[in-house]
Amino acid sequence: MAPFCAKMFISCGYERRAGKRLFPTEWFNYEYRRTSKEFFKEVFHAHSQMELTYVHQGRGLLIIEGKSYSIEPNTLLLFPPFQMHRIQIQVTQEEPFIRSVLLFEPAVLQSYLNDFPSLRSFFQRILRQQSNIHPVHAMAENTPFVALLRQFNETNTSMREGEFEENMGVFLLSLVHQLKQNPEGDASFLKKHNHHVEDIMQWIEEHYMEPFRLEELASALHLSPYHVAHLFKESTGTTIVAYTQATRVRYACGLLRKTSLPLSEIGYQVGISNASYFSKVFREIMGVAPLSYRQHLLK
Incomplete structure (x- = not known):
């Protein structure tokens, strides 16, 4: 077996060998204090892994499940598998984005x-x-949670061959145990936007299944189409169209989990009547095709 990777980015690729249980590369990735000093951009996305991201430094916005949260230094972000999310961080040389990421x-x-x-x-x-x-x-x-992140990073370079699996198991168990001690988090992080932006998000939640027309949204808010689009992009870092598509995919995930409806019907119910286009949008955001997503949930 190849020696354990001793870089700051830990990507451990394993296969079954000599009767030992070993893991593919994508099953465990850990990067301690990853730093972005000039640029950080993220689109709506999801993945099959659970993600834990601890923000050491950086300020911005998290959009998830139709809600928005402030991101501030000394916060932990938790994303279960296939939970769609988007992070916006304002990165500068004076205030870089420093985070530890576990997938x-x-x-x-x-x-x-x-x-x-x-x-x-x-x-x-x-x-x-x-x-x-x-x-x-x-x-x-x-x-203790953040101490575990630091300790695992410090000890990984001295792990002997064959030790990693056991140490990884203890590390993950300890992190989940710490989460269990205080599962509620802090609802005070719910960000209060300009009320127009909150109204835009709510309108989309109520009309995502319909053909999107910016003029109708703007009329409902008594604003010009240009002002609505500019206001939303400036506040959230994404476009209204991208947010609408992400909302449609989020509701499609619910239908894939809870029903046996064919893809064409699910696409139609969430406002994407073209089945092939629905599959394309779903794959771009979720990282897997709709049927693969459904099959993953049935395992």
């Missing part, structure tokens, strides 16, 4: 949870997005 496939942790039924139940609720855990947590640098 892992839930299957990596499942076997380690067998001896911890309460922790396993909590983790399953997160995966099914049934827990009351918020996507944004206030979390100081001196908390």
Whole structure:
């Protein structure tokens, strides 16, 4: 087996060898204090891995599930698998975006949870997005959770061959245990936008299944189309059209989870009547085709 990667970015690619359980590269990725000093741009997206991002430094906005949250230093962002989200950070040389990012496939942790039924139940609720855990947590640098992030980074370079799997399991179990101690997060991070922007988001939530017409939205808000589009882009960093498509895909995910409707019908119900275009938009945002998403949930 190749030596464990000792860079700041930890990407461990494994296969089954000599009777040991080893993992593909994409199953566990960890990067400690990744820094962006000049540019950071993210589109609406989702992935099959669970994501934990701790913000050491940086300010911006998180849009998730039709809501927006402030991102500030010393906050933890939590995204279950296939939860669509978008992060906007205003990066400058004076205030870079510094974060520690952990992505892992839930299957990596499942076997380690067998001896911890309460922790396993909590983790399953997160995966099914049934827990009351918020996507944004206030979390100081001196908390046990952040200490675990730092300690794992410090010890990974000295791990001997064959130690990584065990250390990774303990690391993930410890992080989930810390989350379980305070699952509610901090609702005070809910960002209060200009009320027009909140009205735009609410209008889209109510009309996403209809053909989008900027003129109708602007008329409902008693604003000009140009002002509506400019206001939304300036506040959220994304366009109204992109937000509308992301909203449609989010509701399509719900129909894929809860019904056996064919893709053509799901696309029609969320406002994308062309089945092939619906699949294209879904794949661009979610990273997988709609049928693959449904099959993943049935595993």
